[in-house]
Amino acid sequence: MTASNLSNFPQIWELLKKEYPDPQPALHFKTPLELLVATILSAQSTDVQVNKVTRELFKKYRSVFDYADADISELEKDIYSTGFYRNKAKHLQQSARVISEEFDGEVPSTMEDLLKLPGVARKTANIVLARGFGVKAGIAVDTHVKRLATRLGFTENKDPVKIEKDLMELVDRNEWDDFSLTLILHGRNVCFARKPACGQCVVHHLCPSSIV
DNA sequence: CTCCCGATAT
DNA sequence: ATATCAGGAG
Structure with a gap:
């Protein structure tokens, strides 16, 4: 029986905002393409590990065409330490090819188009839209957001898409990005x-899950 | 549901 | 030895 705690949401959110004023993303990036690549690499990996890899990766691969034309086994080696390296290399290259062929080489700035990229689902798309383009399409639900939203009683769902829907009704639209980052922190x-x-x-x- | 997968903390 | 990390595809 999961405890529901929706009435405590405003108070909890105010306290967390006070605890983490101006939350910033931990992934290093300078362009929407770098953000997209870093976010794809971040699946089941730590931000520290991803930043370690992208430092060299971004020097070597500067445009989508560099990923699209890359030797796949060389790309695999370049991202190896982030784990899931075969899937991630394939996703990076296939996404780069879709971007170069269907989007004129520019990372798309809508949810609909981002979801056409292999390896990109709502969590990654939400991050790219929010931080890369300033578009408020939804709330990025990663493993931390999922865990804390459940523990705090903000949702009783387990499916990330349903959790995102619950949170979108709870959180002010202009705070969606900060909400994700704050729960992650x-x-x-x-x-x-x-x-x-x-x-x-x-x-x-x-907190309904507190053991204190 | 399973599979992908290395690095790190415990 | 095991759990966990800005998940997504089949």
Whole structure:
């Protein structure tokens, strides 16, 4: 029986905003293409690991055509340490080919077009839209957002798309991006997956999952 | 549902 | 030895 806690949402969100003013993404990027690549690489990997790889990767691959024309086994080696390297290399190259052939070499700035890229679903698309283009299409639901939204009682769903829908109704549209980043920060710093530090949590007194 | 997969913390 | 990491495809 999952505890629902929707009435505590406003208070919890205010406290988390105070705890993490101006949350910033941890992935390093300078262009929408770099953001797209970094986000695809970030699946089941840490931001630290991704940044380590993209530092060299972005020097070597400067346009979508560099990915589209790359030798696939060489691209695999270049991203190896992020894990899932065969899938990710294939997705990067196929996405680059779709972008160069169907979108004139420019990373698309709509949800509909981004979802046409292999390896890109709503979580990745939401990040690229929000941080790359300033478009508020939805809320990026990654493993941290999913875990914290569940623990805090903001949703009873398990499907990320349904969780996103629940959160979109709860959170102010102009705060969607900050909401994702804040939950990710709190998940990394305090509300750990394995052993949450409820004693250090600013909202433990409002959290239905708190063990303190 | 399973599979992809290396790096790191515990 | 095992759980986890800005997930997505088949």
